[in-house]
Every structure is written in structure tokens, then in C-alpha cells.
Amino acid sequence: MLILAVDTSTMVGGVALIDGGVLVGEHILNVKATHSERLMSSVNATLSGADIVPGDLDAIACGIGPGSFTGVRIGVAAAKGISYALGIPLVGVSALDALAYGHSPGFREVWSMIDARHERCYSACYKPSLSLRAATRISEYSVRPISEILGAAGLDGGRVLFTGDGALAYSDALLSALPDRGVVPPAALGILRPAQVGMLGMEMLERGEGGDPAHVVPMYLRPTEAEVKFSRKEIRPDGTASLAHESK
Amino acid sequence: MQQRMNERGIILGIETSCDETAAAVVRQGREMLSSVVASQIEVHRKFGGVVPEIASRRHVEAILTVIDEALGQAGIALEDVDAVAVTYGPGLVGALLVGLSAAKGISYALGKPLVCVNHIEGHIYANFLAHPDLDPPVLCLTVSGGHTELIAMRDHGCYEVLGRTRDDAAGEAFDKVARVMGLPYPGGPALEQLAKSGNANLISFPRTEVEDSPLDFSFSGLKTAVINYIHSARQRGEKISYPDVAAGFQKAAIDELVTRVHRAAASVGTRTIGVSGGVAANQALRGALTALALKSALEVHYPPLSLCTDNAAMIASAGYFRHRAGEVSPLSTNAEPGAVLTSLQHCSGQARGSRIHRVPVEID
Numbered sequence: 001m002l003i004l005a006v007d008t009s010t011m012v013g014g015v016a017l018i019d020g021g022v023l024v025g026e027h028i029l030n031v032k033a034t035h036s037e038r039l040m041s042s043v044n045a046t047l048s049g050a051d052i053v054p055g056d057l058d059a060i061a062c063g064i065g066p067g068s069f070t071g072v073r074i075g076v077a078a079a080k081g082i083s084y085a086l087g088i089p090l091v092g093v094s095a096l097d098a099l100a101y102g103h104s105p106g107f108r109e110v111w112s113m114i115d116a117r118h119e120r121c122y123s124a125c126y127k128p129s130l131s132l133r134a135a136t137r138i139s140e141y142s143v144r145p146i147s148e149i150l151g152a153a154g155l156d157g158g159r160v161l162f163t164g165d166g167a168l169a170y171s172d173a174l175l176s177a178l179p180d181r182g183v184v185p186p187a188a189l190g191i192l193r194p195a196q197v198g199m200l201g202m203e204m205l206e207r208g209e210g211g212d213p214a215h216v217v218p219m220y221l222r223p224t225e226a227e228v229k230f231s232r233k234e235i236r237p238d239g240t241a242s243l244a245h246e247s248k
Numbered sequence: 249m250q251q252r253m254n255e256r257g258i259i260l261g262i263e264t265s266c267d268e269t270a271a272a273v274v275r276q277g278r279e280m281l282s283s284v285v286a287s288q289i290e291v292h293r294k295f296g297g298v299v300p301e302i303a304s305r306r307h308v309e310a311i312l313t314v315i316d317e318a319l320g321q322a323g324i325a326l327e328d329v330d331a332v333a334v335t336y337g338p339g340l341v342g343a344l345l346v347g348l349s350a351a352k353g354i355s356y357a358l359g360k361p362l363v364c365v366n367h368i369e370g371h372i373y374a375n376f377l378a379h380p381d382l383d384p385p386v387l388c389l390t391v392s393g394g395h396t397e398l399i400a401m402r403d404h405g406c407y408e409v410l411g412r413t414r415d416d417a418a419g420e421a422f423d424k425v426a427r428v429m430g431l432p433y434p435g436g437p438a439l440e441q442l443a444k445s446g447n448a449n450l451i452s453f454p455r456t457e458v459e460d461s462p463l464d465f466s467f468s469g470l471k472t473a474v475i476n477y478i479h480s481a482r483q484r485g486e487k488i489s490y491p492d493v494a495a496g497f498q499k500a501a502i503d504e505l506v507t508r509v510h511r512a513a514a515s516v517g518t519r520t521i522g523v524s525g526g527v528a529a530n531q532a533l534r535g536a537l538t539a540l541a542l543k544s545a546l547e548v549h550y551p552p553l554s555l556c557t558d559n560a561a562m563i564a565s566a567g568y569f570r571h572r573a574g575e576v577s578p579l580s581t582n583a584e585p586g587a588v589l590t591s592l593q594h595c596s597g598q599a600r601g602s603r604i605h606r607v608p609v610e611i612d
């Protein structure tokens with residue numbers, strides 16, 4: 001099975017090509033240019049570098065976040081377009097699940113952390129597998145303040161891996177909370193790899209998950225600000241006092 | 249002119265610049281094979297306006313269903329599409345990016361050219377879809393909740409912006425006044441409905457002129473005057489005749505639009521007018537422009553209501569003519585929330601040679 005994986009959940013984004021579980025190519029850019037400008041050239045570089053044409057692909061895997069709302073949608077919408085046009089299955093892969101993919105069972109816990117700003121992270125806790133493949137999630141997906149993660153991590157003892165751009169951003173606090181058993185990878189390795197999205201996507205497809213690209217939706221973990229304000233009754237039903245923008 | 253299109257000229261259009269998820273299939277820029285619009289009005293109503301993040305979330309959920317429906321209704325297989333046209337701006341950036349990214353994915357996967365279209369240019373082309381015999385030059389008035397532009401279109405893809413709003417768009421002024429009156433969202437059509445039972449001559453609101461720019465628009469002064477009228481009447485405890493206020497406001501706004509069209513037609517010497525955008529659905533505006541046309545021997549064109557508001561058929565039509573002229577957009581094209589209308593490459597030379605002769609404007 002030849003799988004194209006795309007991920008634009010975080011600022012680091014890119015593309016991986018996986019053939020029967022073998023990583024054929026991976027293209028990652030950690031630059032300021034938006035995913036909108038660089039995603040398709042990454043796809044093209046990866047496929048053409050491997051002498052693959054889109055029609056050769058068997059399936060698409062895409063990171064569905066959580067992360068930047070707009071950033072995630074760029075990758076999801078592009079993946080939907082590719083999958084629909086080729087008539088091949090699309091599987092949406094949680095960026096948190098993907099971050100936890102492939103870590104050593106020497107860690108008692110793996111915390112996937114994606115920076116949600118204001119001292120919060122999109123996060124989930126996992127138990128790594130003996131096969132170094134998909135990890136088992138043992139917490140809710142949630143937006144957690146760093147303080148909550150510090151309080152919850154490593155309660156069962158053992159080594160704890162914190163990974164993802166959220167872990168990199170708050171590494172000092174994480175390491176001092178669990179001296180000697182907290183681990184944060186170096187910056188070049190603590191990022192979400194498109195290959196992780198592709199490998200996990202392949203396992204999900206083999207389990208029969210994914211398929212119709214129309215059904216794939218981003219994982220936001222957060223309602224919109226307008227919905228929050230509405231539920232707090234800060235917006236009156238006639239729309240006055242609303243923060244909604246005028247249609248432009 | 250470079251001819252890259254094969255004879256079928258079948259364009260898939262995609263539009264997600266605001267709160268409508270839309271896709272359409274158009275042949276040869278003129279023949280609409282399908283036009284599917286998934287409206288989000290109900291979703292945004294309780295917020296009193298379009299919430300950009302909610303609009304973007306809806307777009308990414310709906311986009312493929314809408315595209316699939318458009319192809320299905322047209323009876324066209326994706327392989328038979330010659331190019332994918334998509335709105336890249338102006339609009340809400342997060343919303344634009346959904347349609348643009350999906351279009352890029354389809355374009356890349358199928359090896360079909362991508363043609364990025366300016367949303368205003370799309371509105372202009374609604375009239376070319378609706379009127380198969382319409383040809384440039386056309387004086388275009390595009391009025392909606394987001395824009396108010398007066399554009400001289402000399403040829404396909406060749407534009408000169410003659411005037412635009414300096415503040416609120418016309419439709420925006422309608423929506424804001426409607427909101428102060430307590431009318432339900434979307435306010436424009438509700439206000440038009442209310443104005444039908446009012447007398448437009450009882451309350452006179454100011455007409456704004458933009459100094460030294462007789463073809464530019466300004467609606468914020470009018471909007472403020474109406475809102476002040478309502479507030480001070482409420483403060484004095486006076487009974488307000490909302491139908492008369494609505495009718496008076498609508499008349500003032502329409503007067504401003506019609507005078508600019510009149511001046512522009514005289515200035516550029518174009519007798520053919522094309523009105524488009526959501527406000528082009530306003531019957532009072534149509535009536536006033538039809539009266540002007542009779543008086544001044546102009547020919548005014550409107551699209552049907554379904555092509556006035558945002559749709560993807562107009563994007564496909566504009567994309568067809570751009571592509572026919574040899575234009576292909578790179579897959580690195582970004583969404584541009586403030587995109588300005590640009591003419592095709594070949595227009596610039598032509599413009600210098602046969603620049604529209606601008607006679608001094610007579611203001612009556």
C-alpha cells in the first residue's frame with residue numbers, strides 16, 4: 001500500500017510517502033511561509049523525487065490537528081481534494097496520536113503536547129507499545145494548562161516522555177517537575193513527523209478506518225470564541241453585542 | 249492570445265470566500281451546467297453576522313459534498329474538467345483557504361490547471377452567464393455586503409476601477425441599519441421588505457459626496473444619520489415609523505448608487521451596464537436603475553437572484569475567460585483577504601493604446 005501523508009497541524013509541516021510500511025520520502029519545512037504556499041510544492045517534491053505520479057497512490061493520510069485551526073484546514077482540505085480526485089481512501093489522523101507513535105516502551109507514559117498558547121497545550125497521555133508502533137491512549141484529548149499536565153504526569157512512576165512543540169516550549173517546567181525521569185527530546189526530534197502520520201494512518205487503514213474523504217473533519221478540541229460567548233449569554237439572540245465580523 | 253483550452257472548455261468552479269460553500273460546472277464560460285450553494289445563513293443568524301471561524305469549519309465539512317453534487321448535477325466526470333477555478337480573495341482568509349486548498353489538491357491530483365479568480369471579477373461574470381449575448385465593454389456595478397465597486401470592463405479580463413466605497417459597503421450599511429431597527433439577520437432583505445410598506449419621501453437622509461472623487465461611494469455618513477435619527481427619536485420617546493425610516497434610508501442609498509452609475513456611464517461613454525452582487529437583488533435598486541436606463545438610453549443587465557449572491561458558477565465563468573487568455577495559477581498561490589482586481593497581462597499594453605477617454609464629469 002502506497003500512502004501519501006500530509007500534515008499541517010503545527011508550524012512544522014510536511015509530507016511523507018510510505019510504501020508498505022517503508023518510508024520512501026519525507027519533506028519537512030520549519031519556515032515562516034504559510035502551509036498554503038508550500039504544501040503542494042512539498043507534495044510534488046516528494047512524489048516526483050520518488051518517481052511516483054499521483055495516480056500510483058493507494059491512500060492518503062492527513063493530520064487533522066489539534067493545532068492552528070486555519071493551518072490544520074489547509075492540509076485537510078488539500079488532502080480531501082487529492083483523495084476525492086483520485087478516488088482513493090482518506091484517513092484522518094489525530095496529531096496527538098501521531099506524536100505518540102513509535103516511542104520506546106521504556107517510557108511508562110508519553111505525553112503528546114501541541115502548543116495552544118497562553119500556557120496551554122492540546123494534549124493526551126499514552127502508553128507506548130512493545131512493537132514501537134501505535135501507542136495506547138490513556139487520557140482524554142484535551143486543552144490543558146501546563147500546570148495540570150505537571151500535576152498529572154508520572155504519577156505511576158517510571159520515565160515520562162513529553163513530545164511535540166508544546167513539550168519543547170515548556171521543557172524547563174516539565175523537566176524540573178520530574179527530575180531524573182522526565183524526558184524532552186531535542187528540538188529537531190520533538191516535532192510531529194509526517195512519517196508518523198503516515199505510519200499510523202496505514203495501521204488505521206489496515207484496521208478498516210478511514211475511507212470517504214467527505215467524512216474527514218479536523219479535530220479542534222475547542223469551540224469557537226463566538227460559541228463560547230453565546231453560551232455565556234454574552235451575545236443576545238438578536239446578534240447585538242456580538243463579536244461577529246460583518247461579512248466581507 | 250494564447251489558446252490553451254480544448255474545445256469543451258469545462259470549468260469546475262469553487263467559492264468559499266464568506267459563508268456560502270459553493271461549487272459549479274460551467275461550459276465555455278457561458279453555459280451553467282450546475283451551481284450548488286450550501287448556505288450557512290442559519291448557522292450565523294444567532295450571532296448576528298458571519299463568524300469567520302465557524303464559516304471556515306463549515307466549509308471544510310461541506311466542501312467535497314458540494315463539489316460532488318455540482319459534478320453530479322452537471323453529469324460531468326472530474327476527468328472531463330479542463331480547469332479548476334477558485335476564489336483566492338478578497339474574503340475571509342480562513343474561509344478562502346478551504347476552497348483554495350481543496351482546489352489545489354484536485355488540480356494537482358488530476359494534472360488540471362488551477363485558475364485563481366478574484367471574487368469581484370466573479371460577480372462581474374454573473375451577468376455573462378445570465379446574458380449569453382453580453383460582451384464587453386460593460387460598466388459594472390458590484391454591490392454586496394462586502395463591496396461596492398464601479399468598474400469599467402473594456403474586454404474580458406481588462407478592468408479599470410472607476411469608483412469604490414471609502415468606508416462601508418452598500419450592503420453593509422443595509423445590514424447595520426437593519427440591526428439597529430431590530431430586524432432579523434440577514435438585515436438587507438428584511439429592510440427592503442419593510443421599506444415596501446413605507447413612504448420614502450417622509451424622512452430625508454443625507455446623500456454623501458466624496459470630495460474630488462465623483463465616482464466614489466461613502467455610506468457611513470448615511471448609516472450614522474439613520475442610526476442617530478432612530479436613537480434620538482427613541483430618547484425623546486417618540487413613536488418611530490420604521491417602514492418610513494427604512495424607505496427613506498433605502499432611497500438615499502440607491503440614489504447614491506444610481507448617480508454614480510449615471511456619471512460613470514457619461515464619463516466612459518459606455519451604454520451597457522452590468523449590476524451584480526447581493527444588493528443587485530434589491531428590487532428598488534433595479535427599479536431606479538431601470539428608470540435611469542429609460543431616461544438615458546442605457547441598457548442595464550442583472551443576473552437572476554441565484555447568481556446575485558455568492559456562487560461558484562460566476563467564478564467558473566471568470567476562470568474560463570482567464571484561462572482562455574492563457575492564465576494558469578501556481579499551486580503556491582496564497583489566499584488574499586484584501587485581493588485587488590487585476591487585469592490580464594495583455595490588457596496593460598492595450599490600455600495604454602486605447603485608454604478609455606475620460607471626459608470631465610458633469611454633475612447634475
Ligand SMILES: [Zn+2]
Pocket residue numbers: 367371392394525526557558
Ligand atoms: Zn460576494
